[in-house]
Amino acid sequence: MxxxxxxxxxxxxxxxxxxxxxxxxxxxxxxxxSRTPLNLVLVIDRSGSMGGQKLAEAKRCAIDLVHRMAPEDRVGMIQFDDDVDVVLDLQSVEAAMGVLQPAVSSIRANGSTNLHAGWLKASELLAPHAGGEAVCHVMLLSDGLANRGIVSPAQICHQVESLANAGVTTTTVGLGSDFNEQLMTAMAQSGWGRAHYGERAIDLAETFDAEMGLLTQLxxxxxxxxxxxxxxxxxxxxxxxxxxxxxxxxxxxxxxxxxxxxxxxxxxxxxxxxxxxxxxxxxxxxxxxxxxxxxxxxxxxxxxxxxxxxxxxIPSHELVQRRIDELRAAAIQLRIRDAALRGDWRAVEHILNELEDIGRREPWVASSIQFIRSLMHDRDQERMSKEMMYKSRKMAQRLASTNESDFNLNDDSRQAAFLRRKMAEGRRSEPGNSV
Structure with missing residues (x-):
């Protein structure tokens, strides 16, 4: 290093x-x-709200993710609603290939959301292998609010942090507009992982690509x-x-x-x-x-x-100044979120003007403003809340390329998915197009 x-x-x-x-x-x-060995358990929310295209795309992405793993890696899969079921016990990817398709096909949408129990079962599968050479990692996907079992963010995050300290890390993926973004981002922070979200089913693939790209190049x-x-x-x-x-x-x-x-x-x-x-x-x-x-x-x-x-x-160091601006933008985005949740859209517009001032010298910040304005125009509290929380977190904690240059949308889209600076955190990258 x-x-x-x-x-x-x-x-x-x-x-x-x-x-x-x-x-x-x-x-x-x-x-x-050498490539770091990987033990990965994917946790899929199968509650009733995941029916249709959401679950279909989650299953497709899960299969694609396993195909990108090395034969000697180990993979497991959990599904949860009110109850928790082991779809695929932790085993080598080579062994899992023979049962992967029918196992994933068996997942059906039904019931409520016992998110904690799903995460806990995955952690229990990984815990015996923690602390060794391999990365032990949980990837949790949910579109809803935790409403069964333990639902307290403080209790859940305490357990997530304890497992991270023991060697089992956690990444979360929120889908849609109904999940609890505060819980999902807090779990990722406590679990030493990443927090992703997708507004639509079609936004999941890039998220899975980003997570897998990072895990296989650690x-x-x-x-x-x-x-x-x-x-x-x-x-x-x-x-x-x-x-x-x-x-x-x-x-x-x-x-x-x-x-x-x-x-x-x-x-x-x-x-x-x-x-x-x-x-x-x-x-x-x-x-x-x-x-x-x-x-x-x-x-x-x-x-x-x-x-x-x-x-x-003396001129300021260009990259240091850029990072100062990104952290200022991150703080402004949280203020926009707070104002939107209060329903104070006049304050949102006023604060957004501050973000535009930074955008005049920072192209990445500028690229996101059109999307934020569209959310403000629609008075969409839920989407604004999620976009601002995830964008703020990305600007304040992201990995960067060691040779990062000024933001250019088309150039950035050719980066590894986990390094991209997206216009909208909840949307897939679409070079040359607005969101």
């Missing part, structure tokens, strides 16, 4: 203004890299980061979960990087530099593709001290 520390400007001046540093945890080319997982002997006013601007001073960072695939933006005052950065001989020190721990725990450390070394006028004349 390579740790890159990019300051907003390569200098410091004495003052109380903010000084930003971008921390980038990058994959590196490795000709000896270079680093269980990534944690902490700052050692850092300025007293250091502030993390991303909303990564934190435990005992360590931030839980996204898993890193080949050709990608995860990132964090921190800020401090110039004055505190200078004090740290004078006291320690460097501005910032980062310590990272991660598990490699062979299941071995590795540790890394990097420092932002001494920066020249200049007066305010000279500092102001």
């Amino acid at each position: 390579k740790i890159v520390l990019n300051p907003i400007k390569p200098a410091l001046c004495d003052g109380r203004n903010d000084f930003h540093v971008l921390v980038r945890l990058q994959s590196e080319p490795d000709a000896t890299l 270079q680093w997982r269980s990534v944690t980061m902490r700052f050692t002997r850092s300025p007293s006013d250091l502030e993390m601007l991303n909303d990564y979960a934190q435990t005992d001073g360590r931030y839980q960072m996204p898993a890193i695939a080949v050709g990608s990087e995860c990132w964090a933006l921190v800020k401090m005052t110039h004055r505190e950065a200078l004090r740290q530099q004078h006291r320690q001989g460097y501005v910032l020190e980062v310590e990272v721990s991660a598990v490699d593709s062979a299941g071995e725990r590795c540790n890394f450390r990097e420092r932002l070394e001494v920066l020249p001290e200049v007066d305010q006028g000279d500092y102001d004349a």
Whole structure:
């Protein structure tokens, strides 16, 4: 792993203004890299609302996903409504191929939504294999509200986090407009996984492609980061979960990087530099593709001290400024969501103007505004709530390409699905078309 520390400007001046540093945890080319073995259990909601095209597309995507796995990987499948059934016990993909089609075909829509029980059964299948070389991962698909069994988000997420700490991670996929996006995103955050959603059945395929593409190209997982002997006013601007001073960072695939933006005052950065001989020190721990725990450390070394006028004349680092804008946009999108849920559409329009200001210099932000305006025009609270929550999360926690450039829709659509910057998070990418 390579740790890159990019300051907003390569200098410091004495003052109380903010000084930003971008921390980038990058994959590196490795000709000896072996593919991480995968134990995957897919959990499919078969409640009554999943009938028709939703369930048909979910089943098609499930079969396609298994076909993309290696023969020695292991796969299982759970279906749930009021009750939970094991459609496919955890077994090698090679063995599963003979029974996959009839097993998936047997899934029928019926009943209510005991989401927790479905997730728990999948975790129980994986738990005996956790902690080894293989990734143990649950992928949960639901279109509804949890209304049977344990429904408390706090209780569910506590269990999800406990399993993640034990080596069983969780990704969630919400479908349609009726699922609980707060629960689904919280489960993904607690489970060290990804949160996806699709508005329509046709939006599922790209989501499955993104998740499988990432899982089959993992270079680093269980990534944690902490700052050692850092300025007293250091502030993390991303909303990564934190435990005992360590931030839980996204898993890193080949050709990608995860990132964090921190800020401090110039004055505190200078004090740290004078006291320690460097501005910032980062310590990272991660598990490699062979299941071995590795540790890394990097420092932002001494920066020249200049007066305010000279500092102001130095151009800002382009990528650092872009990340600042993305995090500002993420915060604005959550404010739009809150206003929409209150039914205050006048406030939505006012806040959207702030987003448009950022969009004038950030093409990715600009690309999403037409879709947001269409949701505002339709006074669609549910879709606005989901789009803003998922878009905000994507902007604040996404993996990026190690050689990412300015956003261009057609160029971006050729990236691996897990690296794409979509116009609308709930819609499949359609190059050259608006959403």
